[in-house]
Amino acid sequence: MSDPVRLLHLTDTHLFADPARSLRDVVTRDSLADVLAAARRQPEWPPAAILATGDLSEDESRGAYQAFADLLAPLDLPVHCLPGNHDDPEQMHGLLDRPPFTLCATPRIGAWQLVMLSSRLPRNPAGKLGEAELARLDTALSVSTCEHALVCVHHQPLPMGSRWVDRHMLADAVEFRRLIARHPRVRGVLWGHVHQVSDRDLDGVRWLSTPATCGQFLPGSDEFATDDRPPAWRWLTLHPDGGIDTEVCWLEA
DSSP, X not given: OOOOEEEEEEOOOOBOSSTXXXXXXXXXXXXXXXXXXXXXXXXXXXXXXXXXXXXXXSSOOHHHHHHHHHHHGGGOSOEEEEOOTTOOHHHHTTTSSSTTEEESOOOEETTEEEEEOOOEETTEEEEOOHHHHHHHHHHHHHHOOOSEEEEEXXXXXXXXXXXXXXXXXXXXXXXXXXXXXXXXXEEEEEEOSSSSOEEEEETTEEEEEOOOSSOEEOTTOSSOOEEOOOOEEEEEEEOTTSOEEEEEEEOOO
């Protein structure tokens, strides 16, 4: 039996080409650097890989992705990326699709198959996988020889109970969830986008959202509202029996 796999989940870094620019009073490049420094001080370090689930850039610039690469590459770890609604996949190519990075890949780690999906729609805060990406997911899950699978996407496939956030969820969430239900090897679904934490267990699948490495949104709000919670990251331990242990960590002031 293979060993447990530890992963670090980072999402919604919202970097700019300008290192001093801030998003809602958070200098996003500094907050990502602080998150990485804090994670490296924890006993869980090092992970087998890092998962980066979109909105890596705020300004869709090449410079933002270069900054992300400059911060992550020295860690000498695989970094599996996917785009969010604030990202430009064309700018990501050439930087985040070569080692140690992958872009929308299907890596295997231990007994686990990972599937990194793109739900980005051009110039639209909502997301959609579409027929081609759903078919890619179906194929990846069908042909995998791994016992278990973790599926990663940017947009939420489940409502968060926040009216304004849920206007921008995955448009084909019903089709996505039906596909997941057809593949019993799927043990978890992981996403970003919502800048808040959630953890639900539905029919044996763990559905998880992770807060941003910058500012957070206020849970349960009908209109746009920010939360005062600090930057965050998530640790996951994927066990060979299909179990998932996970913890969200918050950056201390």
